[in-house]
Structures are given as structure tokens and as C-alpha cells.
Amino acid sequence: MSCANKAEEVEKLLPPVASTPALAHALNVKQNSEQSNLSYDIVKSLTVEVGPRIPGSQGDKAAVAWAEAKFNELGFDKVYKEAVRVRNWERGFADAKVVSPFPQDLVITALGGSIATPESGLEAKVVMYDSIESLAAADKAEVEGNIVFLNTRMERDKAGRFYGKVVPNRVNGAVEAAKQGAHAVIIRSVGTDNSRFAHTGVMRYDDKVEKIPAGAISTADADNLEAMFSSQQDIILNINMQAKDAGWQTSYNVIGEFIGSEKPDEVILISAHLDSWDEGTGALDDGAGVGIVTAAAKLVKEAVGQPKRTIRVILYAAEEIGLVGGYQYARTNKDTLGNIIFAAESDFGAGQIYQLDTRFNEAVRNDPADLYAALEAMGVTLGNNTSGGGPDVSMLPNYGVPVLSLKQDGTYYFDFHHTPNDTLDKIKPEDIQQNQTVWAMITAYMAMSDFDPRPAPKK
């Protein structure tokens, strides 16, 4: 039996899926999206015309203005913004030198939120641990007065599952090292590349523990530093990082809507975050998401005309420093969260989507069988019903708001994540187009149907 014949045979065994008018809209927008580079053009515009946009910075302000202008240019019915107070942090100069036994420079970057070293730098012996647990278990006398080096390797994975295992080094390394009496902490970058780009990202202090400077060295520098330990000599490092807290600033969640023609109060919420770290141009994180969800909404409007339900695109402020825009949105709009049919965020780069996870009312979850089948035919499998929905919507299920996640191939995402190397050339036009198409299909279907997955099962 030929492969083609076999596929036909299998198809006959499947139960027929009732095709709804909503699906026709989804398939219509699919066809249009496959001829469109809109999502790529949007992220190109953001990275070229704005570039880096750390919360509260001039770049962040430029991004807010860019987003409003872009929504207007694309003909959204309603464009507005909601204030988000953000703490502005400035990276400043960062430098690390092995003083002895093998003098050479290491590539270092400050972790987001770190305090500075003294102006003349901080010089001490380095003590290396393979995990935060080994550090916590170490004899305090071994750590005291030294610089802790947390040297945990991160493995590649399509779903990025090792990020969660290694990222505590970055977030909690300073607190754990300070508890043991260290004067500073440096971590092996939380990344899967072999390169000299250091990966930044947010870190936290604990008011009850002394604050110490925290930086990340590149994976290549971590290898180099690790190799120096085989000399059996004390390794003396000098680190100098002049980061600073630059105070409160106002940023904004920027919102564009196509207003529903029949049910304007029923809202399809698709989102991304507008801010980025400051060393790259934030192409993958999260320019891609900005392009994908903005293009999806626009393509639905073009293919379908005015949607029955409202499509709301939110570009959140200050995701990188703690989902600040996401939490603010939930507070500002707490009385109307019940209107949201579902919420979702695209924030994992531009790798192709291979799975749809949901957090829908179990009783109706399988009702859009025709949509699920159409996605399955494109290689997007229906997954679990315990989705978080993405960082900035992750708090919404607590209010009963359904969420969904479109899982992307993240095999190479952590090569570039939070580095200077997060730039437009890392996005393949065909990959971001596939994302745009899947988001547009789901948005079209949901905006044109009566399917209602509310309320979300509580976490």
C-alpha cells in the first residue's frame, strides 16, 4: 500500500468532524496568512526603529510610541494605553579579570537588578559549585569573603525544560551566596550556546540577607574559568560592575482592539510583551510575539471583516523584571476580567508551533473539534488542559479566565535569550509565518464562534 493510500485508509477510520462556520473563517485567514509576511515586518520595524527597550528607559518610551503608531497604522478600531509603574535599572559598565594565576579578561554581564561593586571593583578568591544546592550545603568557612561561581550546565531541549532547573542560579544565587558569606556571585550563563555572549536576566534580593553584586559570565568563559581550577592554585578574580537602580518610571501596557460587531463585551485576548533586555534588540524576546499577535489580529480583520467578538491585542510592559505589566493589567481591569473568553501570550521566540495546550472548562473543552483537527493537520497537536497561558496571563486563571498556550520549538531559543545576540537575523521568516497563521486561525475561530470555555479550572 502506498503512503498516500495508507493516509486515506486512516482517515476513513476517524470519526467525522462537524465543520462549523467558525472553521471556515479560520481556514480563510490561514490562506491569507500563508501569503503574508506581516509578523516579520512588524518585528523588523520594532528592532530596527526602536531596538533595546528595558523597562523605564528611553528605548521603552520609544517602544510605547512605536506600538501606538503601529496599531493606528494597521487600522485597529481602538488604541489606548494603561500606565504601569516600573523600576528602571541601568546596566552600566561591567568587567571581570582573572588576576592570578592566569591573567585574562572574562566576558561578564550584570544580572538585572544587581547592585554595583565598589567603584574600584571587588577582588577575591573564586570558589566554584556545580549547583545552588552544593553551595547551600558547603561549609561556610569555605565560602566566606570569596566570590561564588555557580557553574551549572544547561541542556538543549525542544520545550526548554532545563531552563526551570538552572534559572534559580540566576534568580536566587545572590541570596544563597550571601547567606554563606560570599562577597559576590557569578553564574555560568543560563544558556545553551557555546559562545562568549553572557546571558542577563532578572535576579532577586531578600531584605533579610545582605545584598551582593551578581553577574553572569559566558559559557565559554565559564569553561575557561573551570579549567583554571585544575592548576590547584587560588584563582583571584576582580569584578567591576557599575549597575544602578535609576528609580521609578511610568511605562504602559499598549492595547489595540478590533471591536466585536455582535458581542463587543466578549473579548479574545492575545498578547506579547513589549519590553526587552537592553543588550540585544529583543527580536526573539519578545519582538517575535509582538509581531505574531499583532499580525494575527490584523489578518483576521482582513479575512473576516469585523469580528463578532472583540479582539484585544495587549503588548505588556515590563515582563522581564517580574510580569509587572501583566499583574498591573489584572489589577486595573479586575472588574471586567470575566468578559475574557480566553487569554494567551506568545513569548518563546519564533520557533514553529507544535502543540496547543489549554486551560478551558473541562465540560466544553473538546467542542471545537473541527478547529483542533485543522490544527492537527498542520502538525499542531492538542496537548494538556493545564496550560499557564504565558507569563503575563498566568495570573488570570485565578480569576476564572481561560488561557491557552501555543508551544513552540525552543531548541535554539536559549542560545540567544537575554544576550546581545537576540537580533532579527535569528528569526526565520517561514517560522514566524507559521506562528502567525496558527494564532490567526485560533483568533478567527474564537472571534467568530459562540464557543465559550469559561470558567477556567482553578490552578
Next chain:
Amino acid sequence: MSCANKAEEVEKLLPPVASTPALAHALNVKQNSEQSNLSYDIVKSLTVEVGPRIPGSQGDKAAVAWAEAKFNELGFDKVYKEAVRVRNWERGFADAKVVSPFPQDLVITALGGSIATPESGLEAKVVMYDSIESLAAADKAEVEGNIVFLNTRMERDKAGRFYGKVVPNRVNGAVEAAKQGAHAVIIRSVGTDNSRFAHTGVMRYDDKVEKIPAGAISTADADNLEAMFSSQQDIILNINMQAKDAGWQTSYNVIGEFIGSEKPDEVILISAHLDSWDEGTGALDDGAGVGIVTAAAKLVKEAVGQPKRTIRVILYAAEEIGLVGGYQYARTNKDTLGNIIFAAESDFGAGQIYQLDTRFNEAVRNDPADLYAALEAMGVTLGNNTSGGGPDVSMLPNYGVPVLSLKQDGTYYFDFHHTPNDTLDKIKPEDIQQNQTVWAMITAYMAMSDFDPRPAPKK
């Protein structure tokens, strides 16, 4: 007929190759080399214990001391050094910012030898050309007073053949831009990566043309800057590079020998260069070469015992700034160059060898047929007889000295060449081992035979 049978059939058609005692030595060292990581261990030692080593710097001095110590540690019969006067250049701070219309930083590095900008930077409009020829052909009024951006893309190639086409941007860009009245030149990095590492490398001034600052921006930044041109607005750039000429220093060609037991005055000269650029640890360029030729000599000594001819390993000074050590060697030793049976340099990273080119006396070139056949069986094909031999030995055929080149797979070499990302992790142990084995086999064969390819055909 099975594939194996076919190979047997083909073999029967080939003329028999006489096997010499020299080949037995080559096959003996091959067996040992395939169990040895010596070349990798040597480049690891150099990159970890010394790191960057730009000519005349502290790192360069440390590298010279390291090389002498390494030769002694490996039991070379004679270890010595020959002085090379080098001009020391210090990179200093480098910074580039698009001032308008889209303010953002670009990753820039000064080209080796560039003068500094004024201390407060240099601000001007950018004019873009796709090649140095387009710049030369441009209307002077268009260029005058501006910053020239040479934006030529470089293609990947196993043999790195596109380097020669693009590198004139780097070497001659400042002179050509100054002739047209530009105040500075920036080039798209001469590299095949998509990243934010800028590629440095030597540039030249012409005493008859005004000196202007010259830098390279990364390929990702070149894409970004190019995209800004579609706005049709003037692009104003501010560049600030504080490079300086730090005067004359003494460096050294470091030399280790195993003295020939029967013909000590007949010399097998294998070499690499010890210096590197200052931003990476010089693993591929040319720590790999240092490891390969040093290990090859040592492995021959271990497998063969004292060689009949002298094996001389030269680690040249200051290749990067104009083959300074190579030219100095030829001057210092001009009276004894006639003793060199052949010379060769390894200086193209650690990719596997696939071809042997020679510049041997035509009349005897094919005499070592058994060696060529043994190499062919390992995937190393005999190529042309017009080899240059490698940068630091390229002047020797003018004195009648035969040379050979072992061509390496350079597909990814120009991803890392002259960047901060030229680090140990870019070397695959199995690849550098293959290099070590091929070099050791040829060295063993030549040191144990009477084969004499002198004199080299003149260029």
C-alpha cells in the same frame, strides 16, 4: 556487484605502490596519534593559561614564556628564541551609536592598527556602499565629510575562498574612504556568522593619504544599519574608538627542535603562529596550529625515536600584523634557508584536512607515492604543486625552499575568526586529532627518508 567488491576491483586496476621504510614510520606514528589528545591539550593549556596575546602585549610575553616551557616540558632537544621587533597596538574603548533617526547602539570593534577618533567621538552622516569598488566609483561630493559604511556580504566556503574577495574592505577601506574625503570608515565584519561579534583584523594606511579611524560592526548590526536606510532619512552615527599605537616592543619566534641523528643539517620545518588577536583566546587562530605542529613533532619522536633529519617547530611572532615573525625568520636565517627540506604552517583552525598541496621540485614530486596513497586512504587527496605553504612560510619558496599546505575544512572558520568568540569550545577534539595525525605522518615520513623536494619551483 557490492560496494566492497567494487572497491577491490578498482584497487586491482591501480599500479602497485612501493612501500618504503619511511612509510612504516608514518603508519607507526599514525597508530599512536590516534590514541593521543596532545594537540588538544596543548591548545587548551595555551588558551587557559595565557589567553589573548596580541603582538607586544603582556599576553604575548606570557605566550613566549609558555612556549619555551612547553617545548622543554615535552623534551625537545633544543629550545630557543629569536627576537622580532613588533609594533604594539592597543584596542582601548570602542563604541558606536546611531544618533538619528533610530537611536540605538551598534557593536563595533576597531580594526588592528586604526588611529583613534577624537576623544568625544566622531559624528557624521553614514553613506553605504556594497563594495570598495562602488566606493571608489562614487561621486566625491557624496562621500566627503561622512562616515563610509562598506557593506559587503561574505559567503561560506569549505576553502574560505571568499575571504580574499572581502578582506580588501578591511585592509584598504580606510585609504579608499579617505581618498574620497570620508572622516571614518566602518565595514560589515569580514565573517560568515550571523551574530553580534565584530571581526577585527589588520588594516593599512598609505602615507600619502589622510589617516582616518576604521572599525568593523557585526553582521547583525550591519543588517540593522542597512535596514535603517529604507527610512529615506539621513542616518547620523557617532563612533568613539580610543585605540592607540603603543610603540615598539620585542617579541620572539620560539623554536623547538628534535636534532637529526644522521643529517642534523637537513631540516623539516613545521610551524604555526603564537600571537593572536586580543578579544578571543586565539584557540582557532592559531592555538590550533600551535597544538597540531608541536604535538606532531613530539608524537614522531615518541614513535620513531631520534629522527634522521632535524624536526624544527617554529611558533612565529606577530603573524596577525603582517607576517612579521615569518619575514624576520627569513632574514635572520638567510644563510641556512637552503637546509630546509620543506616548510609548512598550520593556520586555518582545526577543521579536518582534506587535501595536500605542495610546492616541490616537479622532477621528484611524485616520488613519495606510498605516502600520498596512505594519505589518500584517509581522505587527504594530493592536490596542486603551487602551494603557498601558509602565511609565515609564504616567502620561503623565493629562496628555493619547498613548502606544502594541508588544506582544512574551513566552512565555519570565518564564523569565529578574529572575534571574541574564538575560544577553545570551537575546537572538536576529533578534528584536531585528525590534523595532528596527518601532520605527524608527513613529518615522520620526511624526517626518516631521503626524499628531497628541493629546490621549490619559483613563484
